[in-house]
Amino acid sequence: MKPRFFRRLRDRLLQQEDLNFLLTNRVPRLALTRFMGWFSQLRHPWVSAASIGVWRLFTELDLSDARKTRFDSLHDCFTRELRPGARPFDPDPAxxxxxxxxxxxxxxxxxxxxxxxxxxxxxxxxxxxxxxxxxxxxxxxxxxxxxxxxxxxxxxxxxxxxxxxxxxxxxxxxxxxxxxxxxxxxxxxxxxxxxxxxxxxxxxxxxxxxxxxxxxxxxxxxxxxxxxxxxxxxxxxxxxxxxxxxxxxxxxxxxxxxxxxxxxxxxxxxxxxxxxxxxxxxxxxxxxxxxxxxxxxxxxxxxxxxxx
Structure with missing residues (x-):
């Protein structure tokens, strides 16, 4: 299936406010957060590639300005650095x-x-x-x-x-x-x-x-x-x-x-x-x-x- 299908599915879920709130809040939040903290740092090329692939299906993930092109883990991708000059800061002191x-x-x-x-x-x-x-x-x-x-x-x-x-x-x-x-x-x-x-x-x-x-x-x-x-x-x-x-x-x-x-x-x-x-x-x-x-x-x- 194409990424566009998954994004449409995501958008439909997001538009259902009751379901969205239930799925993202009426769950064991702290336990899920700790699990994700552990899972995201698994350093294995297959796990990393599969996780980033699924992530891409449901979001507009753009890695074109990332410093690296390969990531050791999901955490490595989440916390990615950018290429020099990718985020110029307004120099105006005001x-x-x-x-x-x-x-x-x-x-x-x-x-x-x-x-x-x-x-x-x-x-x-x-x-x-x-x-x-x-x-x-x-x-x-x-x-x-x-x-x-x-x-x-x-x-x-x-x-x-x-x-x-x-x-x-x-x-x-x-x-x-x-x-x-x-x-x-x-x-x-x-x-x-x-x-x-x-x-x-x-x-x-x-x-x-x-x-x-x-x-x-x-x-x-x-x-x-x-x-x-x-x-x-x-x-x-x-x-x-x-x-x-x-x-x-x-x-x-x-x-x-x-x-x-x-x-x-x-x-x-x-x-x-x-x-x-x-x-x-x-x-x-x-x-x-x-x-x-x-x-x-x-x-x-x-x-x-x-x-x-």
């Missing part, structure tokens, strides 16, 4: 770039410390961060939700020059984070496994936060700055202070498979033109505009895979 490939979800201005996962489904920033103190700088600020599909590039990068100052790891569940689940599960992002990455920009010392959120089959996160793999069985510590410089476009880490990253900025930031729900973005494209008049030269740090 632009906060998208840290990852993704589909824009809920976005805009926070109402105090309240933001939305979907229309009519608010959640509190302090619940997401696990700290009212760390949420405070983002009161009435700007936020963007970026959902990564399974076929997308799963590494994420620094949206601007700055320093990573603190990481909070929060253990949790592995609900699916697709639009159907976001319309049904209250405060879903605050329930799932996640990490809150707090940073300061070189420009104006502005705080920003990136919150990678795990999902079913996806509950581990590699962070280069801390040389850690954060996951549901990670024993701690969960509050991880640091002081690591980064340059715009520099790789910060990757999801083991894929999920969601939520970007927060303080008041004065605004969404760039074209950043609206449903828009597909690539890492490096404009995401937010810094407050007017604040610019500085980029840090002189080499950035693999980008042209910034």
């Amino acid at each position: 632009v906060l770039a998208s840290p990852c490939d993704g589909i824009v979800g809920a976005c805009g201005s926070a109402l105090g410390l309240e933001v939305f996962q979907a229309k009519g489904f608010p959640y509190r920033v302090e619940d997401l961060f696990g700290s009212a103190e760390r949420a405070a700088p983002f009161r009435d600020g700007c936020y963007v939700t970026l959902r990564l599909t399974s076929a997308m590039y799963h590494r994420f990068h620094a949206p601007h020059d700055g320093r990573l100052r603190h990481v909070t790891h929060l253990q949790g569940d592995t609900w699916n984070v697709n639009p159907i689940a976001l319309k049904r599960v209250q405060a879903l992002f605050c329930r799932n496994e996640r990490a809150a990455l707090h940073a300061r920009l070189s420009v104006g010392g502005h705080p920003i936060a990136l919150v990678p959120v795990a999902a079913i089959l996806v509950a581990s996160l590699r962070l280069h700055a801390l040389n850690l793999l954060l996951h549901g069985r990670y024993p701690g510590p969960h509050e991880l202070p640091c002081d690591v410089p980064f340059a715009k476009g520099q790789e910060l880490g990757w999801f083991q498979h894929g999920s969601t990253i939520i970007v927060f900025a303080p008041p004065g930031f605004s969404l760039c033109e074209g950043v609206v729900p449903g828009q597909r973005l690539r890492a490096g494209q404009p995401l937010m505009c810094l407050p007017r008049g604040e610019k500085s030269p980029p840090l002189a740090v080499a950035v693999p895979g980008s042209t910034s």
Whole structure:
């Protein structure tokens, strides 16, 4: 059967919201996630080729910009690097770039410390961060939700020059984070496994936060700055202070498979033109505009895979 048939079948299943929710949530989520973590790292050429082949049948997997053409495992393909220059980062110092490939979800201005996962489904920033103190700088600020599909590039990068100052790891569940689940599960992002990455920009010392959120089959996160793999069985510590410089476009880490990253900025930031729900973005494209008049030269740090 041709891939087009399987994609039509997938689309029909996705359109059946009750069935979609049942198949992706009313299952033993943590057990399936742990199994996938084990299975995806099996290093055997037949297993790898068969797994990637099935994956291609149900998704628009595009490996044309991957650095490698052969993969040792399904995990190796999920966490693939790209060819140099495949994701150029916008060099404008007045632009906060998208840290990852993704589909824009809920976005805009926070109402105090309240933001939305979907229309009519608010959640509190302090619940997401696990700290009212760390949420405070983002009161009435700007936020963007970026959902990564399974076929997308799963590494994420620094949206601007700055320093990573603190990481909070929060253990949790592995609900699916697709639009159907976001319309049904209250405060879903605050329930799932996640990490809150707090940073300061070189420009104006502005705080920003990136919150990678795990999902079913996806509950581990590699962070280069801390040389850690954060996951549901990670024993701690969960509050991880640091002081690591980064340059715009520099790789910060990757999801083991894929999920969601939520970007927060303080008041004065605004969404760039074209950043609206449903828009597909690539890492490096404009995401937010810094407050007017604040610019500085980029840090002189080499950035693999980008042209910034």
